Amino acid sequence: MKALITRDVDQYGVEEVTLDGPKAGELRIKMGATGVCHSDLSVINGTLPLGKPMVLGHEGAGVVSEIGEGVLGFEVGDHVVLSFAPACGDCHFCHIHEPQFCTVGMPTGLMLDGTSRVKKGEENLLVMQFLGCMAEESIVPAISAVKIDKEIPMEKAALVGCGVMTGVGAVINTAGVTPGSSVSVFGCGGVGLSIIQGARLAGASTIIAVDLADNKLEMARNFGATHTINGGNEDAVGKCKELTGGHGPDYSFEAVGVPDLMIAANNATRRGGTTTIVGVGKLTDSVPFNALMLSMDGKTIKGCFYGDTNFRSDMPMLLDLYRGGKLNLDDMVSQTYTIDEAPQAIKDMEAGQNARGVIVYE
Numbered sequence: 473m474k475a476l477i478t479r480d481v482d483q484y485g486v487e488e489v490t491l492d493g494p495k496a497g498e499l500r501i502k503m504g505a506t507g508v509c510h511s512d513l514s515v516i517n518g519t520l521p522l523g524k525p526m527v528l529g530h531e532g533a534g535v536v537s538e539i540g541e542g543v544l545g546f547e548v549g550d551h552v553v554l555s556f557a558p559a560c561g562d563c564h565f566c567h568i569h570e571p572q573f574c575t576v577g578m579p580t581g582l583m584l585d586g587t588s589r590v591k592k593g594e595e596n597l598l599v600m601q602f603l604g605c606m607a608e609e610s611i612v613p614a615i616s617a618v619k620i621d622k623e624i625p626m627e628k629a630a631l632v633g634c635g636v637m638t639g640v641g642a643v644i645n646t647a648g649v650t651p652g653s654s655v656s657v658f659g660c661g662g663v664g665l666s667i668i669q670g671a672r673l674a675g676a677s678t679i680i681a682v683d684l685a686d687n688k689l690e691m692a693r694n695f696g697a698t699h700t701i702n703g704g705n706e707d708a709v710g711k712c713k714e715l716t717g718g719h720g721p722d723y724s725f726e727a728v729g730v731p732d733l734m735i736a737a738n739n740a741t742r743r744g745g746t747t748t749i750v751g752v753g754k755l756t757d758s759v760p761f762n763a764l765m766l767s768m769d770g771k772t773i774k775g776c777f778y779g780d781t782n783f784r785s786d787m788p789m790l791l792d793l794y795r796g797g798k799l800n801l802d803d804m805v806s807q808t809y810t811i812d813e814a815p816q817a818i819k820d821m822e823a824g825q826n827a828r829g830v831i832v833y834e
Contacts, residue, residue, distance in 0.1 A: 475590065475607030476814040477597065479525040481518045486814055489527070489597060492589045494540035494611050501552065501610045501617070504626030507531035508606075508809075508817045508829040509634050510661060511752065515600060516818070519729075519754050523581045526598040527590055529606025530556035531634035533626045536617075543614045551624070552617040553633050553791075555783040556601035558584070560615055572778045576615070577602070584613050606814060608833055618784050624791055627808060627830045628801040631662075632790045634778075635828060636801065638750060639666020639727070640790060641779015643674050647723050647748045651675030656712045656721040657697075658737045659728035660688040662804070662828045663750060665695050667725045669799060672696035676723075680715055682708045691827050694803060703736075712740040720745060729753040735760075738773060746772040808832045 473491055478484040494500045512528045514520040536550040546552075556579075559571035566574055577584045581598025588596035589611040590604060598604075603612050620629055639662075643649045655671040657664050660683040671679045672695070680699045681692035689700040701711045713720045720742035726734045729751030738747040738761070753759075761773070779786070793799035806826040809817040810833075817829040 473608040474811045475527045475604065476529065476811070477525055477527055478516045482516060484516050484528070484815060484818065486812055487592060490591050491609050491611060492591070494538055495583070495585065496541040497543060497584070497614055498540040498611050499536050499543065499546060499614050499617055500538035501534040501554070501605070501612055502537045503532055503534040503605055503608060503610055503833050504551075505533050505630040505833070506606045506831045507630045507633065507635060508821045508831065510663070510821065511634070512600070512606070513818060513822055514752060520752070521755060522579070522600065523598050525595075526581055526600055527604030527607055528600050529610075530601040530603050531630055532603065532605035532610070533620070533629035533633065534605070534610070537609070540614070546614060546617070546619070550619050551622045551629070553620050553629050553787050554603050554605055554612055555616045555618065555787070556603060556634060557778055557783070558602055558613045558616040559783065569782065570780070571782050572780055583611070606831060608811060618787050620788060620791055624795070627805050627832050628794060629791060630830060631801055631804055631828060632787045635662040636666045636669075636790060636799075636804065637781050637783065637787060638776070638779045639663045640670035640673065640799070641781045641786060642667055642725060642748055642750045642776045643670030645780035646774055646776040647725070647746050649674040649676055649723050652677050653722040654678035654680070654716045656680040656682060656724045656737065656740050657692070658682045658708070658724065658726045658733050659751060660692045661727065661824070664725075664727035665691055665804065665827055667727055667750065668692055668695045668697050673793070673798060678716060678721070680712055680721060682712070685824050688824060695800060709736055709740045716742065719743070722746070723748070725750055727751050731757050731759045738771065741771055744770045746774065748774045748776050750776045804828045805830050
């Protein structure tokens with residue numbers, strides 16, 4: 473099969489590899505679509521310090537083609553969305569209804585049993601987040617898959633595997649945005665646009681989008697932003713306050729992973745408001761906050777991992793919202809690619825060209 477592989481920092485390409493069959497507790501998935509996410513780039517450029525060589529891809533949907541020993545609840549032919557955070561249902565975090573933090577396995581690039589399924593000759597390859605789904609086929613833990621309606625197009629379903637789930641979940645699950653409130657979103661890539669959609673779904677009356685690219689701001693308006701700010705041309709924090717009666721938004725979100733932008737998002741937030749950090753920064757970066765104002769401003773600063781999702785219920789819910797016309801996934805897919813065009817899809821994503829690029833398979 474063909475797969476997109478990164479072998480060193482900033483080096484990646486499509487290669488022919490072989491795939492072993494599923495072992496106990498696993499599924500073989502014939503991929504239908506894979507979203508191209510900034511986290512894939514973070515693996516390529518070393519921001520996410522994962523091992524290499526690695527098959528990329530962690531946002532996908534496909535069809536079950538083979539079932540490993542002991543797997544219940546799936547049949548060959550089922551359509552599924554994949555979660556990059558498997559949830560065992562039995563650990564401490566699963567029991568306290570925080571399955572996004574499930575401790576079943578750390579993403580080392582190997583499967584849950586500590587072995588590899590993808591090979592290049594005699595060479596074992598790692599896979600991203602137990603999935604490595606930027607490939608024609610993928611072996612995945614059954615606890616990383618959720619069944620979906622077969623009528624939903626794969627290129628739309630794939631998006632809820634990461635970007636849309638992270639963004640909408642940040643609004644609904646993490647921050648708890650309330651109807652009639654004001655929201656600012658710093659960074660309007662795929663996750664930022666999904667945060668905007670989540671704010672619209674939550675009933676926010678003022679949704680302020682901040683970015684440096686006018687094309688991203690135009691996309692933001694399409695997805696529900698009521699105001700847009702080009703941070704390269706004007707003071708984004710000051711403008712956010714101006715648009716909210718001088719106080720600042722009730723809720724602010726950072727969706728890029730840049731320390732200065734995290735500080736700006738928090739500075740924009742009103743006293744007593746909530747700042748949610750969704751973007752993934754570098755392991756070596758730190759974010760300083762004023763020790764006096766942390767107390768005096770009374771703000772809540774939250775981290776958000778994967779939209780604090782319970783993916784088995786949240787992903788079907790998002791797809792129901794899509795089918796009901798309330799969640800716009802159609803316009804999120806701004807360009808599709810073949811697996812051979814995957815390197816170009818990465819470049820286009822890095823250039824900020826798409827809301828979401830999606831690789832679609834035969």
